[in-house]
Amino acid sequence: DIQMTQSPSSLSASVGDRVTITCRASQGITNSLAWYQQKPGKAPELLLYAASRLRSGVPSRFSGSGSGTDYTLTISSLQPEDIATYYCQQYYSIPRIFGQGTNLEIK
């Protein structure tokens, strides 16, 4: 199975900060990676797919990059409504493993 190591597990930042979350796969996954945002008590929502493709309607302050085994989710200017837990998920092979999640808080 491909393992996904997401870091950090928690992050505190100020409004307006640039925030970066990383996901490392145990083997290359050829950009078969999606990022999801989950707010407390809610179902997750898709942010990006194919590592860097922004879902329609998602604010452009969210972006994704990476290749091979290493991928990054960046929020260019943190907003209060971005408080959530963020998950990556690989879609390269079965099982479709999620990262452990990053809990993002406002400082």
Add this chain to the structure above:
Amino acid sequence: EEQLVESGGGLVQPGGSLRLSCSASGFTFSGYWMTWVRQAPGKGLEWVGDIKQDGSDRHYVDSVKGRFTISRDNAKNSLYLQMNSLRAEDTAVYYCAKEVGATIGPYYYYYIDVWGKGTTVTVSS
């Protein structure tokens, strides 16, 4: 609007069974792979398994193989998760989700684009 609504959750004793249902609307259900994802209390997301459009192919995470069965009824726009031999560690919110794919260059990328609100399963005596 594309929508998924789960039902069937509840309290069940260890060793018991439960069948979850997911009703789909707003899209052509028979055209998509469908997935179950769960989330234990205070924990992260765990992919449980998925099923092909016509039900001819299914995949499961190792921890549920032989105990859980995913099925679908395209005529009823419904997805199911039959859970047997339930354990305390199966306690979670279970989400039904729709998988889609996109062709970018030479590759085809899957991802989940629609999630249900979830149904809670508690395994306890």
